[in-house]
Amino acid sequence: MKWRSEDMDLYLQSTEYVDTAIVPLIPIAWGNQLKHTVLKGEFPLIVSEELERQLKGRVVLFPTLSYLTSESDVDIISRLLALKDELSENGIPHIVFVSSDARWSDVDELRADLINIPPVPLEHMEDEYRRDVIGEQVKHLLQIVTKKWQNTKLGE
Amino acid sequence: MAKKDDVSRRQFLNYTLTGVGGFMAAGMLLPMVRFAIDPIMKEGAKQDMVPVVEVSKVTEKPQRFTFEIEQKDGWYESKVTQAAWVYKDKNGDIVALSPICKHLGCTVDWAASPAHPNQFYCPCHGGRYEKDGTNIKGTPPLAPLDVYKKEVKDGKLYLGQAVPQ
Numbered sequence: 001m002k003w004r005s006e007d008m009d010l011y012l013q014s015t016e017y018v019d020t021a022i023v024p025l026i027p028i029a030w031g032n033q034l035k036h037t038v039l040k041g042e043f044p045l046i047v048s049e050e051l052e053r054q055l056k057g058r059v060v061l062f063p064t065l066s067y068l069t070s071e072s073d074v075d076i077i078s079r080l081l082a083l084k085d086e087l088s089e090n091g092i093p094h095i096v097f098v099s100s101d102a103r104w105s106d107v108d109e110l111r112a113d114l115i116n117i118p119p120v121p122l123e124h125m126e127d128e129y130r131r132d133v134i135g136e137q138v139k140h141l142l143q144i145v146t147k148k149w150q151n152t153k154l155g156e
Numbered sequence: 157m158a159k160k161d162d163v164s165r166r167q168f169l170n171y172t173l174t175g176v177g178g179f180m181a182a183g184m185l186l187p188m189v190r191f192a193i194d195p196i197m198k199e200g201a202k203q204d205m206v207p208v209v210e211v212s213k214v215t216e217k218p219q220r221f222t223f224e225i226e227q228k229d230g231w232y233e234s235k236v237t238q239a240a241w242v243y244k245d246k247n248g249d250i251v252a253l254s255p256i257c258k259h260l261g262c263t264v265d266w267a268a269s270p271a272h273p274n275q276f277y278c279p280c281h282g283g284r285y286e287k288d289g290t291n292i293k294g295t296p297p298l299a300p301l302d303v304y305k306k307e308v309k310d311g312k313l314y315l316g317q318a319v320p321q
Contacts (some may be wrong), residue, residue, distance in 0.1 A: 010260070017281055017296075057260025058280035090237055131222070131237070146279050 001059045020059040022049040025099035029069040043119045050138045065075040174241040205314035218266045254302035254318040
């Protein structure tokens with residue numbers, strides 16, 4: 001489900017079937033390495049959108065969580081954990097942060113909930129190849145997410 | 157006196173006036189009629205058939221093929237990738253099923269559950285469907301998978317809208 005009122009109606013009718021939030025993490029900076037920064041946000045967003053399409057009935061794609069690259073690690077991590085708490089208190093036990101920022105690849109507090117994917121520049125790719133690259137990455141994420149689910153059967 | 161074939165002045169004026177008047181009436185009425193039936197014409201052209209795959213590539217085992225359609229979402233037009241599970245049934249007829257689970261809209265996969273190798277399986281809530289798209293009782297979905305409208309032309313499979321079975 002997407003972050004739309006229409007989809008939230010669907011959610012409210014079937015809360016017992018939905019247990020996972022997908023949150024793309026997007027770094028923001030203006031100035032040095034602008035393009036590189038954008039790239040690190042663009043790819044996780046595209047992959048998250050595709051993941052939502054495949055798992056529409058059990059996940060909610062949240063608005064992206066963005067942070068300034070100059071913000072401190074502690075601040076950002078506490079924001080992410082606050083969101084996680086907010087959700088788990090309200091019926092969404094699983095949260096998946098999708099990021100291409102190597103900064104988070106080795107943070108203990110996030111290890112269980114963060115999927116790090118290498119950023120791939122899609123801009124000059126041919127359509128078909130681009131679809132393959134995204135498809136592969138989505139498949140990888142699907143495996144991780146369904147593994148998370150294995151121990152929880154919903155709506156039964 | 158006027159001969160039989162001759163046209164009198166009165167008749168000539170009558171003819172011309174009816175003719176010109178008719179043209180004017182048509183000129184006014186036609187746009188109105190067009191406005192009135194426009195919605196019907198638009199719906200007819202809602203979705204065209206899109207070439208998806210060569211028929212020779214379709215096997216008895218369901219394969220996933222993707223194709224692109226134009227989608228209008230309010231004012232926003234975009235290309236959307238759609239997928240179909242395509243196979244040949246026992247009679248050699250081609251079947252194209254929509255991969256969208258009828259439960260809550262996840263994407264189903266063929267033989268993704270090791271326990272059920274000959275069924276479509278939904279990773280979200282364990283919904284299952286027979287090869288022909290029939291939902292299996294006891295799993296969450298309450299309806300069979302949608303079927304794409306299909307057409308074979310010049311050795312290629314064209315797919316249109318997905319319709320409920």
